[in-house]
Amino acid sequence: MTDDQLLNDARRGDESAFEVLAARHRRELYAHCYRMLGSVQDAEDAVQESLLAAWRGLAGFAGRSSLRTWLFQVTTNACLRLSAKRPRRMLSFEHGPAFTQTSDLGQPVTGPVWLEPWPDEPVDDEPDPAAAYLRRESVELAFVAALQHLPGTQRAVLILRDVLGFSAAEAAEILDTTPASVNSAMQRARATVDQRMPKRSQQAELATLGTDGQRELVDAFVEAWERADVDALLELLTEDAQFTMPPLPAWFDGRENIRKFVTERMFATPWRLVPIEANGQPAFACHQYDGEQYRLGAVNVLSVRDGRICWIAGFVDPAVTRYFAKS
CATH class of the missing domain: 1.10.10.10 (Winged helix-like DNA-binding domain superfamily/Winged helix DNA-binding domain)
Known part of the structure; x- marks a missing residue:
């Protein structure tokens, strides 16, 4: 059934027709809200608010624009209202200086503060490679x-x-x-x-690596991390690599400071990593051994430059990692 047919049924009060319409546009609206708000959690709230407002206001949709345009109007305005009430989402680099000691990583900074990762959804029906490239680039x-x-x-x-x-x-x-x-x-x-x-997007960097190069980098990262092989891990990093881990305020700048952190803190317990994709970039669901079993403890998103990792963006907030819990 076409959008126009569903729209006509929805205007007559058929809620199931509207739900089908909403499902067709939800993924695109959800990604739009994420770009606007920098938070998966806020994006969920904005999409729900927007679709409820669209259902209630459907009678006022005159059809002068496409349904897609109208839905983006409702959704964009919901995002603008929400963003006006909250501080902008930030990265660890903007919150405070890098740490040089590992004994105290600071108390978690809670609230709508941190930029959150975006769990990529496989899109099998994208016929246009350029459009797929832009879609990934726009959530980096x-x-x-x-x-x-x-x-x-x-x-x-x-x-x-x-x-x-x-x-x-x-x-x-x-x-x-x-x-x-x-x-x-x-x-x-x-x-x-x-x-x-x-200077270059992650999509450009990954394209330069190629499929085989990306696979080799991911495999090497998993092997080094799971074996707690500090030297092998550092060999994959740029000299000026950074490691962040919100909501903890601690972050580490440069290979030697990262060496100290992973040696003294990170590899104190065993890990198992599952490669995933987030923000159009290589990522990992990181499961930490708690003495009984491996539990999801972090999501790491990698940024690369010239074939090496320049930023390990770790996210350790359970409210964020739950979006990756199936990995």
Whole structure:
């Protein structure tokens, strides 16, 4: 059944028809909310709020734009309202200086503070390789982190135009403004994001590695970590690699400081790693042995540069790792 047929049924009060419609667009809306808010948990709240508002306001949808455009209007406005109530999500580098000792990693910093990882969903029906590349690139950790530095409207404009492909006129309709205002906001947003982004995206770095190179890197990382082979692990890192682990405030800068941390703290207990994908990047569900069994203790997302790992983004908050609990 087409969207138009489902829409007509939904307008007549058929809630099941609306649920089918919502399911067709939910994944794209969910990713949009994640880019806007930097949090899987906040994105879930925003999607639920948006779809409820869309169902209740369906009678007011005049059909002057596509259903997709209207749903993004409802969802974007929900994200803007939510982001106005909360501080922007940040990375460990922005919260405080790097640690040089390992005896005390600090108390967890709780609340809506940290940028969260995005659990990739396999997409088997994507016929366009360029679109798949953009989809992965647009959820990379560095890009989503850079977005959080933009005012809400600029963030929305950049995502709507550059990621989702809406025209200036469509973005203006979604944000209830003018195309001229959209173009002005777009220019400022691109300048800010470009300043905060690495020279090459992770998709470009991974493409350079190739499928075999990526597999070799993942296998070597798993083997070094599970064997607690510090030298082998460090050999995979750039000299200026960083290791973060929110909600703990501790993070470590440079190979030698990372050596100290993994030697004195990280490898004090055994681990088992399951390769996954998060944020369009290589990642691992890390299971820690608690004396009885292996339990999911962290999710690590890797960023690479010139074939080596430049950032291990560890996430140890159970409220975050639960999204990866099936791994």
